[in-house]
Amino acid sequence: MKKIIIIISAFVVIVGAVIGIGVAKKSDTKSSNTIKIGGVFDTSGNISAYGQAEQKGANFAVKRINDDGGVKVDGKNYKFKMVNKDSKSDNTEAASVTTNLINNNQVNAIVGPVVTSAVQAAIPAATKGKTPMISPTAGADNISVQKNGKVQPYVFRAQFKNSYLGTKMAKFATDNIKAKNVIVFQDNSSDYGTGITAAFKKAYTGNIVETDSYQAGDTDFQAILTKIKNKKFDAIVINGYYTEAGAILKQARDMGIDVPVIGPDGLGDPKLAEIAGNKNTSDVYYAAHFSTQALSTDAAKSFVTAYRKEYKQEPSQFTALTYDAVYMIKQAIEDEKSIDKAKITTGLANIKNFEGATGEMTMDEFHNPQKPIVMVGVKDGKDTTATVVK
Amino acid sequence: MSSIIQQLINGVILGSVYALLALGYTMVYGIIKLINFAHGDVYMLGAYFGYFFIRVMHLNFFIALILSMAICSVLGMLIEFIAYRPLRHSPRIAVLISALGVSFFLQNGMSYLYGSDKRAFPQAIETTQYHFGALQISNIQIIIVTTAVALMILLHLIVKRTKMGRAMRAVSADEEAAILMGINVSRTISFTFAIGSALAAAGGVLIGLYYNNIDPLMGMTPGIKAFVAAVLGGIGIIPGAALGGWLIGILETMAQAVGLSNYKDAIVYAILIIILLLKPTGILGKNKREKV
Numbered sequence: 001m002k003k004i005i006i007i008i009s010a011f012v013v014i015v016g017a018v019i020g021i022g023v024a025k026k027s028d029t030k031s032s033n034t035i036k037i038g039g040v041f042d043t044s045g046n047i048s049a050y051g052q053a054e055q056k057g058a059n060f061a062v063k064r065i066n067d068d069g070g071v072k073v074d075g076k077n078y079k080f081k082m083v084n085k086d087s088k089s090d091n092t093e094a095a096s097v098t099t100n101l102i103n104n105n106q107v108n109a110i111v112g113p114v115v116t117s118a119v120q121a122a123i124p125a126a127t128k129g130k131t132p133m134i135s136p137t138a139g140a141d142n143i144s145v146q147k148n149g150k151v152q153p154y155v156f157r158a159q160f161k162n163s164y165l166g167t168k169m170a171k172f173a174t175d176n177i178k179a180k181n182v183i184v185f186q187d188n189s190s191d192y193g194t195g196i197t198a199a200f201k202k203a204y205t206g207n208i209v210e211t212d213s214y215q216a217g218d219t220d221f222q223a224i225l226t227k228i229k230n231k232k233f234d235a236i237v238i239n240g241y242y243t244e245a246g247a248i249l250k251q252a253r254d255m256g257i258d259v260p261v262i263g264p265d266g267l268g269d270p271k272l273a274e275i276a277g278n279k280n281t282s283d284v285y286y287a288a289h290f291s292t293q294a295l296s297t298d299a300a301k302s303f304v305t306a307y308r309k310e311y312k313q314e315p316s317q318f319t320a321l322t323y324d325a326v327y328m329i330k331q332a333i334e335d336e337k338s339i340d341k342a343k344i345t346t347g348l349a350n351i352k353n354f355e356g357a358t359g360e361m362t363m364d365e366f367h368n369p370q371k372p373i374v375m376v377g378v379k380d381g382k383d384t385t386a387t388v389v390k
Numbered sequence: 391m392s393s394i395i396q397q398l399i400n401g402v403i404l405g406s407v408y409a410l411l412a413l414g415y416t417m418v419y420g421i422i423k424l425i426n427f428a429h430g431d432v433y434m435l436g437a438y439f440g441y442f443f444i445r446v447m448h449l450n451f452f453i454a455l456i457l458s459m460a461i462c463s464v465l466g467m468l469i470e471f472i473a474y475r476p477l478r479h480s481p482r483i484a485v486l487i488s489a490l491g492v493s494f495f496l497q498n499g500m501s502y503l504y505g506s507d508k509r510a511f512p513q514a515i516e517t518t519q520y521h522f523g524a525l526q527i528s529n530i531q532i533i534i535v536t537t538a539v540a541l542m543i544l545l546h547l548i549v550k551r552t553k554m555g556r557a558m559r560a561v562s563a564d565e566e567a568a569i570l571m572g573i574n575v576s577r578t579i580s581f582t583f584a585i586g587s588a589l590a591a592a593g594g595v596l597i598g599l600y601y602n603n604i605d606p607l608m609g610m611t612p613g614i615k616a617f618v619a620a621v622l623g624g625i626g627i628i629p630g631a632a633l634g635g636w637l638i639g640i641l642e643t644m645a646q647a648v649g650l651s652n653y654k655d656a657i658v659y660a661i662l663i664i665i666l667l668l669k670p671t672g673i674l675g676k677n678k679r680e681k682v
Contacts, residue, residue: 045506188652213652217611219601222400223646226393243508243603250602254517254528274510275603 034081035071035339037062037326038101038131040112040122045089046216047241049269050114050318054136057315057322058082058111060307071330073337080326087113094118095125102129109134109344111325116140116162116191119155126154132345134158134328136321137265139165140191144367156348156367158325158358162192165264165287166199168373168389169237172285173204176375176387177260179235180206183228185248187240187266188213196239196264209233218244221251228257235259241266246275253280265289268317268376278381288374290320290358294386296372299327303357317358324356392524397647398640403531403600405639406538410593411616412623412631413545414586420562420626421582422478424485428469428492429590430613434606435496436462436591437511437598438504444512451514455537455595459588466587467580475576500606508605511598534596541592542632545585549628554581562626611655615642618662624672633673 039058042051062080065071070079083105087094094113101107102125110126110133113119119138126133132154135143139162144155173179184200187193201208209231212224225248236252236259238245245267252261253276260283267286292314295301303323307315315323331354332347333339351363361369377385411433418426439458443449449457473492477485518529549555557578560568569575597612598604619638623630638658645654665672 044501048505048507212649215652215655217607219597219603219608220400220404220642222404223397223643224651226396226400227647227649230393247601247603254519255526256519271508271510275508277513277602 033076033078035078035109035333036081036083036105036107037329038098038105038107038110038112039082039084040087040094040097040101040110040114040118041084042089042094042114042118043084043086047089047114049242049271050137051086051089053316053318054112054114054322055084056311057136057319058084058326060310060319061323061326063310064306065326065330071333073333073339078333078339080330083107087118091118091121095121098122098125098133099129102126102131107131108339108341109329111136111322111329113138116143116195119143123152123155127152130154130345131341132156132329132332132348134325134348136325137318139265140195151366154345156328156363158321158328158356158369159265159289160371160373161368162195162264163199163202164368165373166196166201166239167203168375169196169262169264169287170200170203170205172287172375172387172389173235173237173262174206176389177235177262177285179233179260179262181209181233182206182235182237182262183209183231183233184211185224185236185238185240185245186211186213187216187244189216190240192241192264192266193239200237200239214240214244216241216244219247221248222255225252225255225257229255233259236261238263238267242269242272243275246272249276249284250280253277258283260285263287265317273378273381276381281381282379284378285375286378288317288376288386289371290315290317291374291376291383291386293376293383294374294388296359296388297355297357299355300357300359315357320357324358324361327356328354393647396525397643399525399527399531401640401643402636403534403639404643405619405636406535407593407597407635408612408616408619408638409632409635410538410541410589410596411612412619412635413542413628414590415617415620416623416625416628416631417558417582417586419620420628421558421579422474422485423482424474424489425617426586427486427489427613428473428496429586430609430616431493431496432462432466432469432587432609433590433594433597433612434500434604434609435465436587436594437604437608438500438594439591440595440598441509441511441604444514451599454514455592458595459591462591463584463588466583466590469587470580470583475579497606497609504606506606508603511602511604513599513602515599530600534600537592537596541589545589545628548585554578558582615658618658621662622665622672624675627672627674630672630674 041055042048059082062082066079070077085097087097113122114137116138119135134156136158138157141161141163144152146152186197245263263286265287268288273281292304332344336343336347354361359371361371364370373389375387375389376383414429418424436458439461440454443454443457469492473488474485477488519526557573560573561575561578615638619634620631623634642654645657
């Protein structure tokens with residue numbers, strides 16, 4: 001008899017505990033006044049310069065939103081909260097961090113990852129978790145398109161897609177630089193380099209003398225530069241990131257090749273001039289999403305003023321794009337009047353004439369924002385000009 | 391024609407650095423039959439010390455070069471003392487794994503302490519170009535080749551003319567006999583590591599100056615290529631390492647010159663496989679009969 005009583009009471013305690021936990025959990029999500037945004041940024045590894053700049057942009061955006069009173073949905077006030085995780089410049093890491101944010105941290109939306117390949121690795125995780133994921137700076141055309149040609153429902157981006165970049169660079173080379181013959185260098189180890197090159201080739205009306213490939217991490221370009229030196233060309237296009245572009249620039253200028261150099265946004269980092277040397281970093285033009293010298297919206301002006309005040313430095317385009325990504329999520333929440341993940345997804349897909357720090361943008365049917373592009377001209381290692389290419 | 395010669399010059403410059411690194415591999419292999427995978431990371435440390443001395447201490451480039459060689463030679467001895475000496479009588483695979491461990495430790499330790507970003511190496515010497523007809527060569531390229539050749543000559547003199555060099559050759563030929571002859575084997579091995587590491591550090595500082603960027607993983611690829619160079623020339627044979635280094639440098643440059651830049655690394659590794667299959671002792675290696 002005693003035994004039965006003990007068993008029954010134990011059973012009651014256990015059931016009660018389970019129900020209690022369930023109730024507690026439910027009430028926790030209901031009464032919570034925070035919207036959690038997961039941040040997948042490479043704050044260490046090869047591309048940590050981008051990752052760190054982006055994390056800063058996300059944190060800054062969240063801070064500003066909260067300082068302005070957060071976001072109001074159905075008369076209820078919500079605060080934003082960033083949950084940042086380091087994806088270590090590694091694709092596998094990006095995928096597992098994304099899963100972790102969705103399952104363990106229960107985030108409402110994700111900002112990141114930083115580069116195309118990491119986004120591609122993280123898509124299955126976001127799709128399975130039905131969580132909108134907005135990458136500030138992934139460029140490859142196909143990230144928001146499924147194999148069957150339909151749109152990836154949960155994938156968005158704040159920057160324009162690569163082919164858009166390559167197309168505009170080709171226009172800039174013809175119209176502004178007046179280059180008739182160009183030599184193209186491409187980083188062959190990423191979709192970024194090859195994707196832009198493909199679009200550039202399609203759009204460029206002049207003659208492409210030759211295309212040379214290199215791998216990320218290469219440091220010696222003497223052989224390739226010696227080979228091209230005596231050919232006839234008016235400009236060099238480097239489709240890659242700042243580290244190798246800096247090395248190419250230095251070695252080319254040292255050799256006496258002083259034609260204009262045009263590159264995508266991967267060149268837009270102060271490290272470019274640091275690696276190439278200030279003297280060698282002249283007559284260089286890189287595509288940008290944003291330049292503090294060519295601010296096209298009120299949101300941009302307010303962002304730059306506040307950022308300067310907060311950090312006593314100039315915001316980079318990576319910071320600005322990530323800032324925009326967070327504000328786009330805010331916009332989506334306000335438009336749909338819900339913090340539900342599915343609603344945020346719909347809201348992001350329907351963003352129209354959104355005034356961001358990087359210009360006015362409208363999402364196309366494949367979740368790519370349509371917006372103006374800026375070509376920044378560098379002289380003696382300093383950004384001196386900014387030309388808007390529409 | 392002139393562009394072929396220019397490419398050869400480019401290859402020799404790149405090869406000089408591979409040769410400096412390959413010498414360290416080959417000396418260590420010659421004396422304790424160990425492929426020291428941490429060697430490429432000592433090269434990285436050398437570059438970082440050079441960076442420190444020039445950037446922070448504002449020393450002259452050559453003083454920075456010599457100081458970083460000195461510090462790395464001490465580090466080389468330390469690595470040997472901590473990671474390899476206790477395993478001297480263990481199976482060779484244990485020492486090899488220990489070497490890989492040291493390599494990862496150095497790479498990740500540096501990433502942790504100083505960040506994994508690329509750093510711009512200070513331009514301690516202004517680049518100037520010299521023209522000889524259609525050919526051109528910069529003062530930095532001349533510094534690289536002359537420093538490398540000078541160090542190789544110095545190494546040759548140490549190995550052939552000094553008592554320590556004789557001890558090294560003796561230990562390499564037969565360790566037990568060397569002990570019986572009263573040679574302090576431990577000290578000789580330490581000395582070998584010191585010299586090898588100093589050469590690697592020199593390579594690191596020179597590359598820093600030349601390419602103007604350094605990072606904690608910079609030793610990986612050159613380390614493996616230098617290893618291929620050492621095998622190509624005949625591992626354990628000092629002139630072979632220099633020869634192998636230059637050959638790999640020229641080969642890599644030529645591969646890019648004919649438009650195979652995508653495959654330049656693949657070509658280097660293919661050479662390794664071919665050499666191992668056809669002539670495992672390398673170009674200068676002699677076929678020794680194993681005593682059974």
